[in-house]
Amino acid sequence: xxxxxxxxxxxxxxxxxxxxxxxxxxxxxxxxxxxxxxxxxxxxxxxxxxxxxxxxxxxxxxxxxxxxxxxxxxxxxxxxxxxxxxxxxxxxxxxxxxxxxxxxxxxxxxxxxxxxxxxxxxxxxxxxxxxxxxxxxxxxxxxxxxxxxxxxxxxxxxxxxxxxxxxxxxxxxxxxxxxxxxxxxxxxxxxxxxxxxxxxxxxxxxxxxxxxxxxxxxxxxxxxxxxxxxxxxx
Numbered sequence: 532x533x534x535x536x537x538x539x540x541x542x543x544x545x546x547x548x549x550x551x552x553x554x555x556x557x558x559x560x561x562x563x564x565x566x567x568x569x570x571x572x573x574x575x576x577x578x579x580x581x582x583x584x585x586x587x588x589x590x591x592x593x594x595x596x597x598x599x600x601x602x603x604x605x606x607x608x609x610x611x612x613x614x615x616x617x618x619x620x621x622x623x624x625x626x627x628x629x630x631x632x633x634x635x636x637x638x639x640x641x642x643x644x645x646x647x648x649x650x651x652x653x654x655x656x657x658x659x660x661x662x663x664x665x666x667x668x669x670x671x672x673x674x675x676x677x678x679x680x681x682x683x684x685x686x687x688x689x690x691x692x693x694x695x696x697x698x699x700x701x702x703x704x705x706x707x708x709x710x711x712x713x714x715x716x717x718x719x720x721x722x723x724x725x726x727x728x729x730x731x732x733x734x735x736x737x738x739x740x741x742x743x744x745x746x747x748x749x750x751x752x753x754x755x756x757x758x759x760x761x762x763x764x765x
Contacts, residue, residue, distance in 0.1 A: 602754035607631035624723025662764030685719035
């Protein structure tokens with residue numbers, strides 16, 4: 532009898548999902564001590580794929596090969612923008628959805644740790660005692676990703692209000708072996724993306740009428756789930 536061939540495990544692909552929103556109430560009391568955990572080996576990353584958009588523009592879709600139980604996501608402050616106001620900024624950029632001020636790079640959560648991370652983030656943000664606050668976006672700029680494959684059109688702000696959130700988020704991420712955000716973060720909201728054009732980032736271009744928004748909610752996206760942390764003050 533011939534030898535039986537072992538079945539190869541298929542690699543899942545993380546693609547688009549319909550978001551499921553989950554509202555998270557602030558955690559009361561002291562946060563439990565966060566213990567660092569050993570993480571499974573990181574999954575390999577497949578090349579980015581560019582596809583033609585509806586108007587012939589090239590957009591970026593990141594397909595990430597992963598072992599079962601790893602979910603892609605991010606953490607940031609939810610931002611609501613008037614589409615009529617920002618539509619004139621795009622030029623040759625493809626617009627993006629889910630506007631937010633990032634507190635993290637793209638993250639790959641282990642499924643069994645998502646609930647623990649959510650709880651610790653809730654406690655960390657509650658401890659800040661932050662109430663909703665206003666932020667004015669005063670200029671346009673272009674930014675690039677670390678691997679120089681994509682450029683982003685962004686609204687920037689000089690506001691220092693996000694600094695405590697960067698620090699609180701990094702502390703939780705480090706406890707789970709997840710990458711911290713940039714050492715010198717640039718608070719911004721990404722409006723659009725395009726393939727990298729081998730150009731230096733643009734200087735800050737002031738906009739005639741600064742766009743002021745109220746930050747009321749921090750979000751954690753993990754796969755098809757979106758957890759929301761409302762800012763309720765002390």
